[in-house]
Amino acid sequence: MTPFPAPVTALLVVDVQSAFVAGDAAVPDATRLLARVTELIRRAREAGALVVHLQNDGPAGEPDEPGTPGWALHLPVRTGSTETVIRKSEDDGFEGTSLEAELTAAxxxxxxxCGVMSEMCVLATARRALELDYRVVLPHDAHATYDIPAAPDISDVVPAAMASRVAEWALGDEVEIVARAGNVSFATVRHHENGLVGR
Known part of the structure; x- marks a missing residue:
């Protein structure tokens, strides 16, 4: 664990969509998750960091099928020069999207x-970022998933909190895990005529 990591210049908010964080089908302790993600977004905006909301396009009939209420991003977005929405259809937020280009431009x-699900899209996106040589900070209290159901002759139910911790562990020793979202700090990216540039 890294108690107070160096500042980052971007926040990736992964799949914080109504299907996963609202109503009876929400991840366990969704209220806590939303509070932590909201805090991260607020501080990233105040610092002038880049905020990227990833929005998953699920298959037809799934809770996050495009155009359905569950597909909608649950938290308000302030689209502008330092905040954007990128739609995706794979667990890895870089796969087939403009994410790498957006980060490079900035x-x-x-x-x-941060976001959901810990062992799926959060893990896949963080792992790809590490492979692309980004420094990656993962606040433990700002990602979540569901309980893993029991499987006959394999295991009992695996609690969601345990699944999230295992997902962190699976990223190896290059990721910087922090216990609390409040320990993540942000730095500014500045806009100029050719796009966003880090400062």
């Missing part, structure tokens, strides 16, 4: 990741 080399 001069981002260090980022924080």
């Amino acid at each position: 001069g981002v080399r260090a980022l924080a990741v």
Whole structure:
């Protein structure tokens, strides 16, 4: 764990969509998760960091099918020069999207990741970022998932909190895990005529 990591210049908010964080089908302790993610977004905006909301396009019939209420981003977005929405259809937020180009245009080399699901899209996106040589900070209390159901002859139910911790562990020793979202700090990216550049 890294108690107080160096500042990052981007925040990736992964799949914080109504299907996963609202109503009876929300991840366990969704209220806590939303509070932590909201805090991260607020502080990233105040610092002038890049905020990227990843929005998953689920298959037809799934809770996050495009155009359905569950597909909608649950938290308000302030689209502008330092905040954007990128739609995706794979767990890895870089796969088939403009995410890497957006980060490159902003001069981002260090980022924080939050959202859902810990062992799926959060893990896949953070792992790809590490492979692309970004510095990655992962606040433990700002990502979440569901309980893993029991499987006959394999395991009992795996609690969501345990699944999230295992997902962190699976990223290896390059990721910077912090206990609290409040320990993540942000630095500014500045806009100029050719796009966003890190400062």
